[in-house]
Amino acid sequence: MRKLLGSVRARATLGASLVVALALVAAGAAVLLSLRTNLVDQAGSRADSAARKVASQLVADRPYDELDLPDDEEEPVQVVDDEGRLVVASDDLEKISGTGVDAVRPGPASRAPKSGSAENGEKGEKREKGEKEESGEGSSDGGEVDDETKFTDGSATVDGETSDFRFAAVEVSTESKGDLTVYAGGSLSSEQSAVSTALTSMLIGFPLLLAVVGGVTWLVTRRALRPVAAITAEMSAITASEDLARRVPEPDTHDEIARLARTTNETLTALQTSVERQRRFVADASHELRSPIASLRTQLEVGAAHPELLDVDGAVEDTVRLQELAADLLLLARLDAGEKPGGARLDLAAFVREEVSQRTRDRVDVHTDLRSVEVAGSRGQLARVLGNLVNNAQRHARSRVTVTTRNDGAWAVLEVADDGSGVPASERERVFERFVRLDDARTRDEGGAGLGLAIARDVAVRHGGTLVVREAPSGGALFELRLPSPQSSAE
Structure with a gap:
């Protein structure tokens, strides 16, 4: 009985019959x-x-x-x-x-x-x-x-x-x-x-009418729920086969079941994209980790056999690169897990001034044009964004990198510009994808694993802001980070 009442069709039939029975009795x-x-x-x-x-x-x-x-x-x-x-x-x-x-x-x-x-x-x-x-x-x-x-x-x-x-x-x-x-x-x-005749007619007619109502409700509900059964069967098949490329059938109607089917397919699409992205991420991460680990191992093996041939500087460089890559992967994993930024407030100008002053191995000088503006968020994550943007500019700049902060209404704006070759308009969204390098702009020898800009945009989005790239006045690339000011967020 419990199993029968667990069916939507049975509950709908029982409910309709009870309502009709009460109406008939009244x-x-x-x-x-x-x-x-x-x-x-x-x-x-x-x-x-x-x-x-x-x-x-x-x-x-x-x-x-x-x-x-x-x-x-x-x-x-x-x-x-x-x-x-x-x-x-x-x-x-x-x-x-x-x-x-x-x-x-x-x-x-x-x-x-x-x-x-x-x-x-x-x-x-x-x-x-x-x-x-x-x-x-x-x-x-x-x-x-x-x-x-x-x-x-x-x-x-x-x-x-x-x-x-x-x-x-x-x-x-x-x-x-x-x-x-x-x-x-x-x-x-x-x-x-007359009352006896009417009562007899009702006692005979009401059960027959209830039987008709119950039967019609059962058939109509079965027909209405037929797409749900198809969706359930297809979802069971997808679960068994683990084939996220399959989709549930969408009925040619405009009711709730059709919307359920469309939503289910949209969820499957998002899940497939996420799984493929994760697989690609794992494959790319394995590939990126393999290179510095293999290089470091080779140098250590050579040093063990021939100490005089040990390249200490190269080993340190590979170790640092491996450490930075591991840190980037860990941060991406936390961002994908939904880690929320903190709510600490900081002055963006003072923050940029302090972060730039700690950079000692820049290839070109970093110039600043800073105006005081307040933002709220995670200091560590924002420091990673600034560091990634400046590192990217350092790799492509000819002679100058400029960091600017300003206020634009309800937004706090941070811009990092270089005088390099810039980013082609057709590639300005692609550069924010993970493990993406432009052929004429980045090489593995220059250091970048293709994660810096992806991390920067993810952090910007987590903070309720945006990160885009445009052409700088000097012809190079200009990355613009916009974050909501605490005043506008409070309002």
Whole structure:
């Protein structure tokens, strides 16, 4: 069960079925309640109509035994006097409850007074006839029918059949008979039958409808998730084969699944690029390390065999080169791992002045034009950037290297320019790639492993800045480092 519910398709089907089930139950309850209320009101209206017909006859002073009672077994009638005695009841009434009077047959005393005498009967008939002519409602100056009707629910047995009824109670005030209450019932059999039929239909129809909804949801969800299954299968194949050149299928839609497929392929592309870059980096690093290590080993072996032939200066130079290359590789590894720069603030002019003053083996002089501007970041990483840019300029300059600092709005700018041959426009982005040397500008004998400018740009990006190369006024290369000033970052 847990495994089944772990499926999105199963959860969607179950969720849709539960929502529809709740909606159907609520709608069914509302329909049944409305149907029952409507039918009960109709039964009450029939009962009220029957009670008022009898009440109008009583107001017209018609004798009890001449009352025109409904002969329909679905409308039992009782007439009760002000002392609670039954004076009139339907002929077929056998049992009744809900009216407050359980008697179904009037007593002898109740039937005795008809109209008083024949003369009174004639006068009553004339009066009744005149009253009916004056008013269509059957009331006269000698009686009154209360406008208010009270309803109760109960049951009655008529002609051997027991049913539930809605009883209407109408009060009547007459001069000859006193105050009377007329009870008339409206059968609830049709209401019960209709509600029962509707409930049966719902109990049969709702499960079938839920089954249809569940089936349709299952099929639609399966069709909608088919691309996800294809993506999952392809990702499993990529994981098994370790072939990052493969891509997951992208559906021809514009929904979330299509965006998922595109994002997955973009991630695979980025991962493939990263892996290829790492492999290339490892291969290039191995190649770069092999040369100084082999040279140093050769010199040490020769020195061990022939001490007089040991080139100490060359061994030191190879050792320094190997140390610098190892440091560059370590810094690149930290940058690739996401190392964040510190937040220390330093004056860029004083920083450049101190770093340049410590350089003792430069081939050409380094000139400075420094203006005080504050930056925030890692002093060690920024020192590596400045050192790499100056070293690069030293290798290509003819007679002069210039370092400049200035403020440019929200940016602190550091520029390193030389008067060498410059960098061709088509190569100005390529020089920042790792282990890249321009054929006419760099050789392994001059020292550079092709990592200095790559490190400088990575550090600039980590500090939220940029590093680009342009043509210097003297015709050489001008490397411009831009770093956000702490004031603009705080804002």
